[in-house]
Amino acid sequence: MAKTLDDIFDDDASGLLNQKEKSTNLNTDEDRLIDSFEEINAFYEKNNSEPSTGSMSEYSLSARLRGFRSNDSKKKILKPFDRFNLLGEVEMEKRTLDDILAEDDLGLLNPEGDLSIFEFRHTPKIDKRADADFVAQRTSIKEKNFEKYEVMFKQVHQDLKSGKRKLLPAENVYKNIQVEHFYLLDGLLLYLESAVLTEEEIGGRKRLDGRTVTIFENATMSNMLYRSLGKVIQKNGKVITDTDENVQYQLNRSTGFVEEEDLQSGWVYVLKSKSKRAEIISLDDLFKIGFSTTKVIDRIKNASKEATYLYSDVEIIATYSCYNLNVQAFEKLIHRFFAENCLNIDIYDAEGRRLVPREWFVVPLPIIDEAINLLIKGTIVNYRYDRVARKIVLK
Incomplete structure (x- = not known):
């Protein structure tokens, strides 16, 4: 049977739990006054009457x-110990909060005193951050x-469900959030309708941030910050890929016909590696398909020092001038079109870090030229590359 706390105390055979009052030989005047009055209390308790003049001890x-009763200051001290009302009614002093504060002889309550105890000297202070201009909350639509x-x-x-879109891990989230x-966030679809972004300096680094208009499929909307949205998606969400049709639409919308006022976006290029590595030399139809905002000849000057060029010099095979091009849309389409033929080798830098090149494809050059022309015409979404037949066919 479980013991109670009382059982444990009662089982103290050695008396270890007996509390002994500490004795002291130092008595104050007030202590002696109270002891003197307690003698009168003891007499009344024993005899049930006040002491009289019948004997010397009672006298x-x-x-x-009588001396206590005639002394108001002593009565106020003794009244709390007057168990038999021997002192009669005593008007006790009512102490206010101001009275208590006024008796702070040591200055413990003085706000202008030594406050060094509250100063942080050996622990880092928490930087005061600017209050958010407004807390983003979801509202109903x-x-x-x-x-x-x-x-x-x-x-x-x-x-x-049909496979036109895919769920991907939210990696490099600030590059992928558009x-x-x-x-997908916590199992709920959301649509980033708009964002007003400005460049801010945070911790010595410049970053884009600003309010968004984010729509959720449960008919709510939020104006959360762009970076806050990115953080929650990276932690509890997924990136949903766009359809080929939508990517092609974005590309067409940004290109169209070239007119005088149109700006040149850059060049789509096709490169061939001059690497001496056996696994590279053995691939006759290995080409890099990419985009550059500067002239290609200038872009590849340091090819032998860059992983994206397989740490080797390259040969320019073809270039295509592009105007008003949506670069991201182009890269998505062309890389997705040849995704099954992407080069799959590991490259290591001078420090031994593993790198995986993504823009190299094992595809015949005429096929690449045909695919780029289909992309520019806006019809590439109707085709696919048959890697077995090594030709572009209708879907």
């Missing part, structure tokens, strides 16, 4: 009691206003 106690978004969310679900794209 002494009686005289002492009226049913009528949400209708267009509901159609979009339903389409994304269908695209995911306006007019969809993401």
